[in-house]
Amino acid sequence: MFYVPDGTLKAGVYECVECGSRFLDLSTDEEIGCPYCSDDFDMELGPDDLPPGERKDAKLQRIVEGEDVEKFDTLLSLAITGGDYEWI
Numbered sequence: 001m002f003y004v005p006d007g008t009l010k011a012g013v014y015e016c017v018e019c020g021s022r023f024l025d026l027s028t029d030e031e032i033g034c035p036y037c038s039d040d041f042d043m044e045l046g047p048d049d050l051p052p053g054e055r056k057d058a059k060l061q062r063i064v065e066g067e068d069v070e071k072f073d074t075l076l077s078l079a080i081t082g083g084d085y086e087w088i
C-alpha cells in the first residue's frame with residue numbers, strides 16, 4: 001500500500017486537473033486538494049491565488065471499497081513508476 005493505510009475499506013480515486021497525477025485518498029469528496037501541487041506551491045503567487053490547502057484541483061474519479069482499495073493502490077503506484085495502466 002502506498003497511498004492509504006493497510007486495511008482501508010473505502011477510498012477515493014482522484015485525478016488532478018493541474019498536474020495529471022492520479023492517487024488514492026481516504027477522502028471521498030468530489031474535489032480535494034492535490035498533494036503534488038501543494039508541494040510545489042509558489043510562495044510568490046499573488047494575493048488572489050488560493051493557498052494550497054484551499055485549492056481543489058483533484059477530482060474524484062470513482063470510489064473503491066474493500067479489496068479494490070488495495071488493487072487500485074497497487075495499480076496507481078505502478079502507473080507512476082511507468083507500469084501498465086490500461087485498466088482505467
Ligand SMILES: [Zn+2]
Pocket residue numbers: 016017018019020021034035036037038057
Ligand atoms: Zn496536482
